[in-house]
Amino acid sequence: MEFQVKFDINEKIFLRNPESSEVGRQMVKKAIDLIYELGFEQFTFKKLALEISSTEATIYRYFENKHRLLLYILNWYWSYMEFLVTFQLENVSDKKERLKIILNLLTQEPTESTNQFDYNKKLLNQIVIAESSKVYLVKEVTEINKNEVFKPYKDLCGKIAEVISEYNPKYKYPRSLSTTLIETSHHQQYFSINLPKLTDVSSENSSNFTSKFIEDFLFKVLD
Amino acid sequence: MEFQVKFDINEKIFLRNPESSEVGRQMVKKAIDLIYELGFEQFTFKKLALEISSTEATIYRYFENKHRLLLYILNWYWSYMEFLVTFQLENVSDKKERLKIILNLLTQEPTESTNQFDYNKKLLNQIVIAESSKVYLVKEVTEINKNEVFKPYKDLCGKIAEVISEYNPKYKYPRSLSTTLIETSHHQQYFSINLPKLTDVSSENSSNFTSKFIEDFLFKVLD
DNA sequence: TATTTGAGATAGTATTACTATCATATGAAA
DNA sequence: TTTCATATGATAGTAATACTATCTCAAATA
Numbered sequence: 332m333e334f335q336v337k338f339d340i341n342e343k344i345f346l347r348n349p350e351s352s353e354v355g356r357q358m359v360k361k362a363i364d365l366i367y368e369l370g371f372e373q374f375t376f377k378k379l380a381l382e383i384s385s386t387e388a389t390i391y392r393y394f395e396n397k398h399r400l401l402l403y404i405l406n407w408y409w410s411y412m413e414f415l416v417t418f419q420l421e422n423v424s425d426k427k428e429r430l431k432i433i434l435n436l437l438t439q440e441p442t443e444s445t446n447q448f449d450y451n452k453k454l455l456n457q458i459v460i461a462e463s464s465k466v467y468l469v470k471e472v473t474e475i476n477k478n479e480v481f482k483p484y485k486d487l488c489g490k491i492a493e494v495i496s497e498y499n500p501k502y503k504y505p506r507s508l509s510t511t512l513i514e515t516s517h518h519q520q521y522f523s524i525n526l527p528k529l530t531d532v533s534s535e536n537s538s539n540f541t542s543k544f545i546e547d548f549l550f551k552v553l554d
Numbered sequence: 555m556e557f558q559v560k561f562d563i564n565e566k567i568f569l570r571n572p573e574s575s576e577v578g579r580q581m582v583k584k585a586i587d588l589i590y591e592l593g594f595e596q597f598t599f600k601k602l603a604l605e606i607s608s609t610e611a612t613i614y615r616y617f618e619n620k621h622r623l624l625l626y627i628l629n630w631y632w633s634y635m636e637f638l639v640t641f642q643l644e645n646v647s648d649k650k651e652r653l654k655i656i657l658n659l660l661t662q663e664p665t666e667s668t669n670q671f672d673y674n675k676k677l678l679n680q681i682v683i684a685e686s687s688k689v690y691l692v693k694e695v696t697e698i699n700k701n702e703v704f705k706p707y708k709d710l711c712g713k714i715a716e717v718i719s720e721y722n723p724k725y726k727y728p729r730s731l732s733t734t735l736i737e738t739s740h741h742q743q744y745f746s747i748n749l750p751k752l753t754d755v756s757s758e759n760s761s762n763f764t765s766k767f768i769e770d771f772l773f774k775v776l777d
Numbered sequence: 778t779a780t781t782t783g784a785g786a787t788a789g790t791a792t793t794a795c796t797a798t799c800a801t802a803t804g805a806a807a
Numbered sequence: 808t809t810t811c812a813t814a815t816g817a818t819a820g821t822a823a824t825a826c827t828a829t830c831t832c833a834a835a836t837a
Contacts, residue, residue, distance in 0.1 A: 369693065370692060370693035372692060372693070373693065461691050462691065464687050464691065465688070465691070467744075467748070467749065468684050468685065468687065468688070468744070469593060469595060470592065470593035470595070470596065472748050472749070473748060476748070476749060481749060481752075484752070485749075485751045485752060488751075488752050489751075503754065503770070504753075504754045504767050504770065504771075505754065506751070506752060506753055506754045507742055507745075507752075507753045507754050507767050508771075510741065510742075510745060510752045510753065511734075511738050511741070511742075511771070514737065514738070514741050515734050515737070515738065518733065518734070518737050519730055519733075519734070521690075521691070522730075522733060525690070525695045525696060525699070526690065526695070526699060526704060526708075528708045528711075528712075528729070529704075529707070529708060529711050529729060529730075529733045530727075530729055530730045530733065531726065531727045531728065531729045531730050544727050544730050547726070547727065548727075548731070548734075548775050551774055551775045552771055552774045552775060
């Protein structure tokens with residue numbers, strides 16, 4: 332079975348919908364490749380324009396600045412994650428199993444994209460790990476939050492919080508635990524590769540280290 | 555009782571030691587004010603030069619770029635935190651109490667700096683919450699890590715991990731739990747102020763929300 | 778006293794992050 | 808089929824950023 336998913340991204344994020352044209356779609360696809368390759372700081376619209384054989388001016392007609400473009404990509408990712416959670420939880424009633432499915436989604440590398448029209452999920456996942464905090468750790472966070480541009484992240488968090496509460500209705504901090512799971516999965520994956528002394532990875536336990544760590548703490552917190 | 559603390563910051567971080575001159579000291583002090591005020595992205599050496607009535611060229615003689623200056627500030631902070639942990643743990647033998655002291659240091663606003671020669675700890679704390687991840691979430695992380703510039707963070711992590719292991723020697727992930735405590739305390743403090751829907755704060759439980767969440771979390775994991 | 782060193786002043790460059798204008802192609806509406 | 812709106816590309820230009828280089832002067836040091 333194969334299918335594509337589309338999400339309605341909040342219109343406040345872009346000036347012109349990149350889904351509405353070929354350049355727009357190319358723009359987002361190549362942006363993912365470039366941000367992965369260069370890191371967000373070194374990524375520029377000039378470099379992206381060159382890559383898609385277009386111009387800076389054209390890109391600026393779609394996105395106000397590179398921060399917005401990153402936000403667009405992350406909104407897509409968060410929507411996609413919420414979709415995956417919903418989809419994979421379908422018909423699973425065991426409450427522990429439901430949590431495990433979520434942990435799996437948060438810590439496993441996504442499967443390779445099979446069709447060329449889709450975004451590259453592996454690169455996207457790496458971008459989320461290394462760059463996602465840069466969209467909210469900015470001075471203007473309150474201002475940009477007014478346009479509900481973080482709604483997909485909040486929704487994902489809310490969905491995971493629900494599953495947590497189903498499992499243990501007495502637990503008092505389902506949302507905070509939910510963001511902690513998400514953020515910690517990013518940190519520990521990043522640290523275990525780049526700054527392993529900040530973790531407990533070793534050559535023996537390196538495979539799925541983050542999974543094991545997070546699963547261990549989640550069930551200790553909830554049981 | 556009042557005293558000042560000095561730390562030897564890794565020489566690879568700066569070109570010229572800012573502690574060695576008055577401009578240098580002013581530079582770091584004012585950088586803390588400015589980064590707090592503008593956020594790291596909007597902070598520039600030009601603005602800092604103006605603020606200390608010096609020139610960009612002078613600042614560049616001390617620091618290669620603003621990333622290094624932020625790293626310098628964070629190294630000082632991490633060293634300071636490790637000092638505080640060591641100091642406040644002195645003569646406390648109760649193992650649970652020792653963990654509680656650490657949690658307190660991670661989640662409480664620091665006390666106002668009493669003397670003008672010292673850095674402003676409250677601003678520093680806010681900078682750590684909002685900007686610290688930007689020093690390691692960069693493409694060049696492996697390269698800059700070679701100079702041991704993250705040693706103070708790793709040492710702090712190691713020290714907290716020791717206290718965790720004392721409390722529960724069987725726990726398998728003391729370092730990862732340690733970084734999770736540190737990073738989660740930053741996230742939850744930031745979210746509870748700026749994106750409260752990502753947490754469980756409410757008007758009733760807002761005071762020390764992060765403290766309560768993390769304490770609950772830590773002892774459930776370790777007991 | 779001679780010499781090194783640090784700071785300030787000044788200038789200059791490449792790149793970034795935009796904004797503006799105009800011509801042309803395309804596709805839909807009349 | 809013509810008309811017209813709209814998107815794109817080409818080009819240009821600006822202010823700010825992130826540097827580097829050079830020279831002078833003053834103060835510390837040998």
